[in-house]
Amino acid sequence: MCLITKRTSLNEQSLIQGLQQGEEKMFSLMVETYQHMVFNTVLGLVLNFEEAEDLSQDVFVLVFQQIHSFRAASKFSTWLYTIAVRTALNHLRKQKAKKRAVYIKRFLGMEVEQEIRQTDFNHPGVILDNKEYAAVLFKALQQLPENQRVAFLLVKTEDMRYEEVAEILGVSIKGVEGLMHRAKEKLRNVLNDYYKS
Amino acid sequence: MRKDITELVDKTISSLDGINRAEAPGYFLAKTKAKLYRSEQKEERFQFRRPVLLIAVLTLFLVMNSLVLLHVQSNSRYTHTDKASNVDGFAKEYGFTTSDY
Numbered sequence: 001m002c003l004i005t006k007r008t009s010l011n012e013q014s015l016i017q018g019l020q021q022g023e024e025k026m027f028s029l030m031v032e033t034y035q036h037m038v039f040n041t042v043l044g045l046v047l048n049f050e051e052a053e054d055l056s057q058d059v060f061v062l063v064f065q066q067i068h069s070f071r072a073a074s075k076f077s078t079w080l081y082t083i084a085v086r087t088a089l090n091h092l093r094k095q096k097a098k099k100r101a102v103y104i105k106r107f108l109g110m111e112v113e114q115e116i117r118q119t120d121f122n123h124p125g126v127i128l129d130n131k132e133y134a135a136v137l138f139k140a141l142q143q144l145p146e147n148q149r150v151a152f153l154l155v156k157t158e159d160m161r162y163e164e165v166a167e168i169l170g171v172s173i174k175g176v177e178g179l180m181h182r183a184k185e186k187l188r189n190v191l192n193d194y195y196k197s
Numbered sequence: 198m199r200k201d202i203t204e205l206v207d208k209t210i211s212s213l214d215g216i217n218r219a220e221a222p223g224y225f226l227a228k229t230k231a232k233l234y235r236s237e238q239k240e241e242r243f244q245f246r247r248p249v250l251l252i253a254v255l256t257l258f259l260v261m262n263s264l265v266l267l268h269v270q271s272n273s274r275y276t277h278t279d280k281a282s283n284v285d286g287f288a289k290e291y292g293f294t295t296s297d298y
Contacts, residue, residue, distance in 0.1 A: 024230075027230070031230075035221040036218050039222075040218040043219050053228075057228060060233070064233060123213075123216065124219045126212065126213065127216070130208075133208050133209040136209050137209050137210065137213065140209070156214075188206055191205070191206040191209050195205050
């Protein structure tokens with residue numbers, strides 16, 4: 001186990017060095033190694049396959065361009081997660097602003113393009129028996145504040161430890177515990193209302 | 198009824214247990230490389246947007262403007278005698294003299 005960890009960190013170091021030197025080979029290695037991790041994280045937040053693919057590509061391009069600002073204080077994967085989460089959240093904020101603009105345009109009687117959005121999201125990694133419940137859960141998650149949603153998704157879909165979530169969100173471990181507790185509480189309320197109606 | 202709802206809520210919250218990672222779609226690497234290439238090309242095209250280059254271009258523009266301005270000013274500095282001789286020359290050429298009136 002220790003050997004594996006050592007080998008991984010050594011690989012990570014050479015990967016970072018290669019990226020800092022602008023090596024395309026290392027860019028390919030980074031994408032191949034982390035593509036599913038980044039895609040899964042982004043997908044859990046944006047709930048749309050095409051957007052998740054596009055944003056995940058943006059994440060890797062951004063990482064390659066910003067690699068000089070990476071400080072080895074945290075693990076490379078943690079830094080990558082941070083960028084992926086930020087990219088997805090920025091995208092959602094822009095979408096929210098766009099929706100607001102559409103609402104105002106409609107209110108003013110102006111013509112607006114019809115937006116096709118997926119209403120029910122089915123995560124491909126959910127086991128068959130849980131598909132229906134998971135679809136309801138992803139919908140309910142939209143009603144949580146950003147930090148709670150990110151913490152819950154990272155723990156549940158990426159099987160992440162609280163320490164790493166704390167690093168990504170820039171809060172303490174106690175803070176993550178609090179976020180998880182409040183997320184579950186809020187989800188209970190939302191789901192209670194959903195099943196009652 | 199109450200128990201049923203609680204059970205449903207519990208099942209829903211734990212529905213992500215044992216979830217597998219969603220995998221990135223096919224040709225993800227090739228598409229990402231193409232995106233990187235496009236962004237690098239774009240960056241090259243907009244190199245002049247870099248602050249250092251922008252300042253250099255602006256400075257050059259200001260220097261050239263100042264030089265042109267100085268040149269124009271030095272050429273247009275007519276002295277009084279220059280103007281008088283020009284008028285006299287013009288009057289002589291067309292035969293206008295003050296004595297005609």
